[in-house]
Amino acid sequence: MDRASQADIAGLLEALQQGDSAAFDTLFPLVYEELRGLAHRQRRRWQGDDTLDTTALVHEAYLKLVDQSRASFESRAHFLATAAKAIRHILMNYARERRAQKRGGDQPRLSLEELGERLQGEVVLSDDNADLLAALDSALRELEQVNERQSRIVECRFFGGMTIEETAAALGISTASVSRGWAVAQVRLHQAVQRELQP
Amino acid sequence: MDTAREDRIERLFEEASALPPEQRAAFLDRACGSDADLRAEMEGLVAHADKAHRFVDRVAGPAMARAMGEAMGDSRGDAEPGADPFVGQQVAHFRILEKLGGGGMGRVYKALDLRLDRTVVLKFLPPHLGADEEATQRFIYEAKAASGLDHPHICVIYEIRETDQGRLFIAMAHYEGETLKPKIARGPLQVREALDYVAQIAEGLQRAHASGIVHRDIKPANVIVTVRGKVKILDFGLAKMAGSDLTREGTAIGTVAYMSPEQTHGNGVDARTDIWSLGVVLYEMLTGKRPFSSESDQTLIHGIRHDAPKPFRDLRPDAPANVAALVSRCLEKTPERRYHDAGELLAAVRAVQAGGTAVRRPAWRLRVPPNGSVAVVLGLLLLVAGTWLAGKRPRQAEVQETARLTAAAPRVDPDAFALYLKASRVWPPRTDSEAIASLEQAIEKDSTFALAYATVARRYAIFGRDRATAERTVAKALALDPSPEAYNARGLFLEFKDFDWSAAEAAFRRAIELSPHNSRAHHELGQLLMRVGRCDEAAAAEQHAVLQDPRSRQFQGGLGEIYLNCRRYDDAVREFETTLHLGRDARDSSNTYRDLGDVYFYERQYAEALAMYEKAGSVPGWARTPLGSRQEALQQIDKLKSALARDDRDIGVRWDLARLYTSLGERDSAITWLERAYERRDGMLVYLRVMPHFDPLRDDLRFQALLKKVGLTS
Numbered sequence: 001m002d003r004a005s006q007a008d009i010a011g012l013l014e015a016l017q018q019g020d021s022a023a024f025d026t027l028f029p030l031v032y033e034e035l036r037g038l039a040h041r042q043r044r045r046w047q048g049d050d051t052l053d054t055t056a057l058v059h060e061a062y063l064k065l066v067d068q069s070r071a072s073f074e075s076r077a078h079f080l081a082t083a084a085k086a087i088r089h090i091l092m093n094y095a096r097e098r099r100a101q102k103r104g105g106d107q108p109r110l111s112l113e114e115l116g117e118r119l120q121g122e123v124v125l126s127d128d129n130a131d132l133l134a135a136l137d138s139a140l141r142e143l144e145q146v147n148e149r150q151s152r153i154v155e156c157r158f159f160g161g162m163t164i165e166e167t168a169a170a171l172g173i174s175t176a177s178v179s180r181g182w183a184v185a186q187v188r189l190h191q192a193v194q195r196e197l198q199p
Numbered sequence: 200m201d202t203a204r205e206d207r208i209e210r211l212f213e214e215a216s217a218l219p220p221e222q223r224a225a226f227l228d229r230a231c232g233s234d235a236d237l238r239a240e241m242e243g244l245v246a247h248a249d250k251a252h253r254f255v256d257r258v259a260g261p262a263m264a265r266a267m268g269e270a271m272g273d274s275r276g277d278a279e280p281g282a283d284p285f286v287g288q289q290v291a292h293f294r295i296l297e298k299l300g301g302g303g304m305g306r307v308y309k310a311l312d313l314r315l316d317r318t319v320v321l322k323f324l325p326p327h328l329g330a331d332e333e334a335t336q337r338f339i340y341e342a343k344a345a346s347g348l349d350h351p352h353i354c355v356i357y358e359i360r361e362t363d364q365g366r367l368f369i370a371m372a373h374y375e376g377e378t379l380k381p382k383i384a385r386g387p388l389q390v391r392e393a394l395d396y397v398a399q400i401a402e403g404l405q406r407a408h409a410s411g412i413v414h415r416d417i418k419p420a421n422v423i424v425t426v427r428g429k430v431k432i433l434d435f436g437l438a439k440m441a442g443s444d445l446t447r448e449g450t451a452i453g454t455v456a457y458m459s460p461e462q463t464h465g466n467g468v469d470a471r472t473d474i475w476s477l478g479v480v481l482y483e484m485l486t487g488k489r490p491f492s493s494e495s496d497q498t499l500i501h502g503i504r505h506d507a508p509k510p511f512r513d514l515r516p517d518a519p520a521n522v523a524a525l526v527s528r529c530l531e532k533t534p535e536r537r538y539h540d541a542g543e544l545l546a547a548v549r550a551v552q553a554g555g556t557a558v559r560r561p562a563w564r565l566r567v568p569p570n571g572s573v574a575v576v577l578g579l580l581l582l583v584a585g586t587w588l589a590g591k592r593p594r595q596a597e598v599q600e601t602a603r604l605t606a607a608a609p610r611v612d613p614d615a616f617a618l619y620l621k622a623s624r625v626w627p628p629r630t631d632s633e634a635i636a637s638l639e640q641a642i643e644k645d646s647t648f649a650l651a652y653a654t655v656a657r658r659y660a661i662f663g664r665d666r667a668t669a670e671r672t673v674a675k676a677l678a679l680d681p682s683p684e685a686y687n688a689r690g691l692f693l694e695f696k697d698f699d700w701s702a703a704e705a706a707f708r709r710a711i712e713l714s715p716h717n718s719r720a721h722h723e724l725g726q727l728l729m730r731v732g733r734c735d736e737a738a739a740a741e742q743h744a745v746l747q748d749p750r751s752r753q754f755q756g757g758l759g760e761i762y763l764n765c766r767r768y769d770d771a772v773r774e775f776e777t778t779l780h781l782g783r784d785a786r787d788s789s790n791t792y793r794d795l796g797d798v799y800f801y802e803r804q805y806a807e808a809l810a811m812y813e814k815a816g817s818v819p820g821w822a823r824t825p826l827g828s829r830q831e832a833l834q835q836i837d838k839l840k841s842a843l844a845r846d847d848r849d850i851g852v853r854w855d856l857a858r859l860y861t862s863l864g865e866r867d868s869a870i871t872w873l874e875r876a877y878e879r880r881d882g883m884l885v886y887l888r889v890m891p892h893f894d895p896l897r898d899d900l901r902f903q904a905l906l907k908k909v910g911l912t913s
Contacts, residue, residue: 039267039270053264054267069810087267090267090270091263091266091267091270094266094269094270095266098269116254116258119258119261119262129262129265129269130266132258132262133262133263133266136259145200146200146205148200150205158255158259158260158263159263177209180209180210180212180213181209183209183213183248184209184212184244186251186252187212187243187244187247187248188244189251189254189255189259190247190251190254190255191243191247193254193259
């Protein structure tokens with residue numbers, strides 16, 4: 001990324017911080033593409049594991065995309081929140097495609113208990129994984145209806161691996177609100193996933 | 200969305216969660232009043248909090264990371280054995296042959312050791328575990344300690360290494376066979392067979408317990424039975440590694456079903472925890488069921504703490520009474536009432552096998568743990584509890600140091616070892632009075648702790664104000680153990696305190712001779728060669744250190760410093776930028792930004808230099824003098840002088856004064872301060888020959904005389 005576009009992104013983040021929501025629409029695809037590119041490259045390196053450290057990924061994208069001399073804690077938080085959203089999109093697209101491919105999109109036949117057991121087992125099947133993510137996606141949409149702020153917190157904390165402080169800065173709320181919201185949101189997500197996966 | 204109601208829910212949830220579980224219902228009754236809907240919702244939220252957190256941490260989080268990997272994979276990303284993209288690749292001197300599985304503890308592969316031409320198992324730890332330096336060190340410490348156990352029933356660990364990307368992996372023996380897990384899944388075992396396995400496990404544990412090592416995660420999946428019926432216990436030390444990542448918010452987590460009551464409290468554990476877990480395994484082998492089970496971890500933990508096990512004889516009526524007695528003695532809630540250690544359990548099992556009764560010693564008998572080494576483990580646990588700021592990845596040098604230490608660890612005083620570990624975390628070394636203090640305490644506690652002596656000697660040599668103490672400590676370190684670390688300390692002492700360049704070089708070379716892969720020795724040699732102006736050799740030596748330990752900021756930054764002082768500024772910038780990527784936060788990177796500031800300063804790119812110094816968090820007074828502002832430099836000169844008036848022993852202050860005067864063009868004052876630094880044997884003078892900052896002074900005869908004094912004539 002050359003300096004000019006770095007500066008553009010820093011400018012977009014500043015605009016976002018000022019509450020210019022149109023800036024998000026310009027920023028999002030840039031971040032999305034960058035994350036995909038980085039993740040692809042990271043996959044090609046030897047990892048010894050099939051998991052990707054999404055937090056590291058997001059931070060790498062940040063260093064790459066944003067002109068560091070113009071970076072502030074707040075603009076960084078906004079970047080991370082955008083990246084978190086991008087990661088959510090990447091994952092949900094993946095889960096949808098995978099399920100459509102394998103099963104013509106039918107419902108999973110496993111309960112959360114069973115699925116959880118299998119996902120913590122010795123060998124994890126991609127389909128199980130995709131089933132869980134799809135359930136998570138629905139759960140998050142449900143949460144969005146009940147408490148929009150909590151769903152934003154989940155995006156930041158869960159998908160973006162952001163700290164309480166970073167989340168607070170990105171959402172413009174206090175750290176105490178983030179902690180409280182995150183605590184409740186986790187239980188609601190779990191409950192909704194459980195409902196979703198009821199056989 | 201009903202904002203007011205939602206806020207209320209969040210607050211009530213917070214308050215209820217802070218209460219002991221038995222007080223929550225009453226609290227919610229009071230708080231919700233007549234709002235039955237709210238009461239019901241709160242009830243559901245509060246009851247499932249633990250389970251939900253666990254779901255997010257253990258199921259959803261890993262699922263996300265996995266899916267991200269798969270979504271980005273070039274292949275379909277199937278996790279089926281054989282379809283793995285890494286099979287066929289080479290890591291270190293291992294060729295990956297096939298995937299054996301991958302669970303919570305990362306991927307497991309069968310591999311070929313190309314050097315020794317034998318089949319091994321490689322276990323890769325998940326990347327997030329390596330992120331906690333403390334946990335990693337503990338893990339290596341324990342795994343190494345276990346690998347030294349050398350017992351026919353303990354899985355042999357060959358080595359612990361890092362991949363080029365810094366992922367930790369363990370190479371261990373490969374056995375043909377299966378774990379107890381699938382065996383049990385096929386149905387209860389014969390009593391004779393089960394007792395045979397328990398006896399073999401107990402034999403292995405006896406050896407471990409005698410060395411003060413507790414397994415902590417005995418479960419069927421951690422016990423392999425080879426095709427010849429021989430038992431091998433796996434994964435010593437791994438349990439705590441996994442736990443450390445998950446013990447947020449005070450919850451101890453492992454394989455809950457096999458946890459002892461004391462483990463569920465998150466307390467320190469000893470050998471008797473393994474006895475409990477082995478009791479659960481025996482119960483399960485004989486009945487096909489676990490003594491405690493429940494749909495949620497929370498209720499399971501409650502059962503483990505308070506309930507009697509499901510009656511064993513009901514599930515296995517044909518088992519002899521003495522076997523039932525064996526099981527129930529293992530499953531006593533209070534550790535004091537269990538078999539004291541694996542040796543005692545083994546004797547009991549042997550008695551049953553021989554047709555006698557299970558030996559039952561008086562349950563009230565208390566004994567001191569064997570040889571006090573359990574205290575090492577407990578000491579480490581405490582240390583971890585106290586300081587888990589973490590966030591840093593371990594440096595290879597420390598990994599090596601830890602590995603080296605473990606050979607001697609059982610002989611080292613546990614408190615002293617804990618202090619040593621604490622000191623090794625302090626970074627950057629320039630602010631290390633804290634590290635020195637910990638190390639001083641460590642050697643005070645254990646006056647034979649060679650590595651602590653060598654480490655503190657190294658720090659005295661560079662930062663110590665007192666030559667005599669440094670000299671004495673170096674001598675003591677060498678006398679205790681003429682190790683590469685001790686020679687490194689000696690080299691630094693000769694260099695920084697005596698300016699005896701050839702003797703110092705010889706000491707570093709001796710360290711390398713003793714241990715060719717000692718990255719620190721290569722680093723110190725590289726720095727010395729740079730300071731005497733042998734640039735190419737210096738870069739080669741430091742590159743060697745970086746190659747050994749690619750994640751070390753100190754070595755990577757050291758390479759930058761070599762190029763900086765050798766005036767290869769483009770190369771310096773490149774290396775420092777690499778260093779920045781190794782750091783995690785501003786504090787990590789402050790030194791590197793200061794170095795980058797220097798590069799740009801010498802290149803006369805003063806605006807860039809200023810920006811870098813600002814990022815470093817402190818702008819030196821000379822940064823603005825070329826821009827026409829002398830004021831900052833003059834102010835700093837006043838400040839440094841009054842600091843010297845308060846305490847004239849500070850190292851580096853005179854050196855900084857010389858730098859400030861140089862930038863002001865006041866050559867005489869600059870050289871005077873350098874001479875004063877020499878009178879104090881200020882270690883910074885090792886840079887006198889090479890530092891570009893003093894280029895304006897180099898034609899001055901006083902400067903040249905000073906160079907001669909520190910043995911650095913051009």
